[in-house]
Amino acid sequence: MSCSFDRCIGASLLLLVLVLGGCGGMTDDLLPSGADRRAQSTGAYMPGNPLDAATRAARLLDVDGNALTLDDVLGVPRPPEAIVLYFTMWCPVCLAHSDHLHNTVVPTYGTARVRYFLVDYVSGDWRAMRQAAQANGYLGSDLEPVLDADGTLFQRLHGAMGNVVVVDAQGVIRFNAYYQDGRAFEAALAQVLGL
Amino acid sequence: MARRILAFLLALAGGAAWGASCCGGGGGGSLVLPKDGRALFDLAAAAETYHGFWSQDGRWVPDPPGSSLHQYRLSPGIARRLADRWQGYAVLPYVWNRNRYSGRTADSQGPGDAALGVWYETFDEATCVYRVRRWRDLKPSIYLGGALTVPTGISPYDEVGDNFAITGRGFYRLDAVLDVEKTVYPWSVAVRLTYGRHLERPVNRQYGIYVEPYRLRLGDRRSLSASLGYIWSLPNLAQLTLTGAFVDLREGQARVDGALDPTTGLRRRGTTLSLAYSPVKRDWVLRGSWAHALRGDGWGANFPTTDTITLGVSHVLFL
Numbered sequence: 321m322s323c324s325f326d327r328c329i330g331a332s333l334l335l336l337v338l339v340l341g342g343c344g345g346m347t348d349d350l351l352p353s354g355a356d357r358r359a360q361s362t363g364a365y366m367p368g369n370p371l372d373a374a375t376r377a378a379r380l381l382d383v384d385g386n387a388l389t390l391d392d393v394l395g396v397p398r399p400p401e402a403i404v405l406y407f408t409m410w411c412p413v414c415l416a417h418s419d420h421l422h423n424t425v426v427p428t429y430g431t432a433r434v435r436y437f438l439v440d441y442v443s444g445d446w447r448a449m450r451q452a453a454q455a456n457g458y459l460g461s462d463l464e465p466v467l468d469a470d471g472t473l474f475q476r477l478h479g480a481m482g483n484v485v486v487v488d489a490q491g492v493i494r495f496n497a498y499y500q501d502g503r504a505f506e507a508a509l510a511q512v513l514g515l
Numbered sequence: 516m517a518r519r520i521l522a523f524l525l526a527l528a529g530g531a532a533w534g535a536s537c538c539g540g541g542g543g544g545s546l547v548l549p550k551d552g553r554a555l556f557d558l559a560a561a562a563e564t565y566h567g568f569w570s571q572d573g574r575w576v577p578d579p580p581g582s583s584l585h586q587y588r589l590s591p592g593i594a595r596r597l598a599d600r601w602q603g604y605a606v607l608p609y610v611w612n613r614n615r616y617s618g619r620t621a622d623s624q625g626p627g628d629a630a631l632g633v634w635y636e637t638f639d640e641a642t643c644v645y646r647v648r649r650w651r652d653l654k655p656s657i658y659l660g661g662a663l664t665v666p667t668g669i670s671p672y673d674e675v676g677d678n679f680a681i682t683g684r685g686f687y688r689l690d691a692v693l694d695v696e697k698t699v700y701p702w703s704v705a706v707r708l709t710y711g712r713h714l715e716r717p718v719n720r721q722y723g724i725y726v727e728p729y730r731l732r733l734g735d736r737r738s739l740s741a742s743l744g745y746i747w748s749l750p751n752l753a754q755l756t757l758t759g760a761f762v763d764l765r766e767g768q769a770r771v772d773g774a775l776d777p778t779t780g781l782r783r784r785g786t787t788l789s790l791a792y793s794p795v796k797r798d799w800v801l802r803g804s805w806a807h808a809l810r811g812d813g814w815g816a817n818f819p820t821t822d823t824i825t826l827g828v829s830h831v832l833f834l
Contacts (some may be wrong), residue, residue: 348672348673348720349666349667349668349670349672349685350665350666350667352672352685352716352717352718353719354717354719354728355728356725356727356728357719357725358726359725360725361723361725363724366724409579409616409678410576410578410579411568411819412568412569412570412781412818413778413817415568415570415571415576416570416571416778416779419778420777424777440579442582442616442617442618442619443579443580443618444616444618444619445617445618448579448580448581449579451580455576456576471619478676478722478723478724479677480671480676480677480721480722481677482678483722496724497721497724497726498671498721498722498726499778500771500776501771501774501775501776501778501779502777503771503774504726504727
């Protein structure tokens with residue numbers, strides 16, 4: 321009797337694993353693929369597409385509560401040659417990436433041709449963002465924290481923790497992916513700058 | 516009878532100290548069957564609360580103002596004796612993420628990463644003693660273990676829209692474990708050493724966007740857990756065990772196409788206090804624990820600081 325009880329529990333557990341195995345694309349991790357499927361990602365946020373009007377007009381707030389848009393940044397007579405948008409939720413991974421950005425990328429590519437933004441998509445107001453930026457050490461740094469006030473950038477650029485976007489002076493998306501070790505991002509930035 | 520449940524209690528105390536994370540958690544712990552146990556069924560409910568994090572250089576940083584970040588896990592598990600000295604176990608957690616920021620609310624749920632493992636017992640009888648009379652009374656119980664973490668959770672490499680849906684890390688990991696325990700009633704000590712190696716995998720998608728494929732391997736993982744327990748025998752012959760544990764966990768840097776990723780790697784040091792009750796037959800164990808990451812500069816790196824409250828119940832079937 322007890323042995324069959326054991327078998328019953330074991331079978332239940334196996335069944336549970338198999339049922340869960342069918343959930344939410346989980347098999348992508350159980351059997352990961354290295355196939356190049358970039359052609360299947362066709363959103364307007366993908367590299368090669370220009371920023372759409374809603375994205376350019378998205379309302380951003382800086383650490384003093386001043387409003388700005390990407391149009392304000394790009395629509396001037398001499399815009400920066402590239403803008404970098406790093407999505408942060410002020411987490412350990414985010415800080416590791418932004419530290420790398422600050423300590424490695426900015427010294428290499430400078431601030432004369434590039435503007436670097438930390439896009440906060442979790443804070444409810446600019447004061448909270450300012451506090452978070454200060455706690456993380458970025459108040460007054462070369463990385464400009466901006467609040468994605470209504471979540472437009474997060475939504476339209478397919479933002480996520482650690483995603484980084486490079487946009488050129490013409491407003492064309494040149495890179496949009498997870499930061500990872502920064503190498504692919506840096507290669508894209510260097511290409512935009514003609515280096 | 517009293518001694519055979521003790522290894523199990525100490526194992527739980529040590530294992531409970533390692534919880535999950537917002538960057539991909541929900542990993543199941545390990546289960547250890549008492550020496551004369553035939554099977555064990557376990558259910559643990561854990562609530563983990565996030566309180567800031569350590570930066571890469573070890574500086575403690577608070578979470579954003581107005582945030583309230585929680586992860587809840589329900590982890591059913593089973594262990595079964597495979598042979599006189601061999602036992603195996605499986606744990607499959609289910610994870611709920613409840614994240615409140617001042618400007619965003621994000622809830623998600625899904626299976627966590629599962630754990631499968633085996634233990635080899637280097638001894639035929641439990642080594643607990645009431646008094647040390649000879650040198651051999653000091654002989655400890657030594658377990659050699661192997662475990663496999665299976666990426667059954669939802670990772671950044673699955674079909675997910677953003678990071679809030681994540682319940683797992685997306686990697687297989689092999690762990691080798693050395694567990695040494697000794698009880699001289701009413702005291703008990705245990706030390707557990709673990710070395711884990713993540714298996715390299717291809718990545719072609721992150722947060723739902725297909726990317727140029729590359730190969731990724733998370734860093735090797737090492738952990739040391741040391742615990743000290745005190746056992747009370749109650750008038751009704753039930754047993755109450757209070758255990759304190761210290762856990763030091765490190766994970767090396769990940770490799771992207773073979774090159775080290777300088778933004779990765781982690782360290783976490785924390786403590787766990789647990790209390791377990793077992794009635795006279797020792798066939799049930801009720802337990803509660805509090806795992807606390809040591810906040811403040813220098814106690815960790817690149818990882819959240821959390822408090823985890825766990826309540827669990829186990830039922831043991833004896834031989």
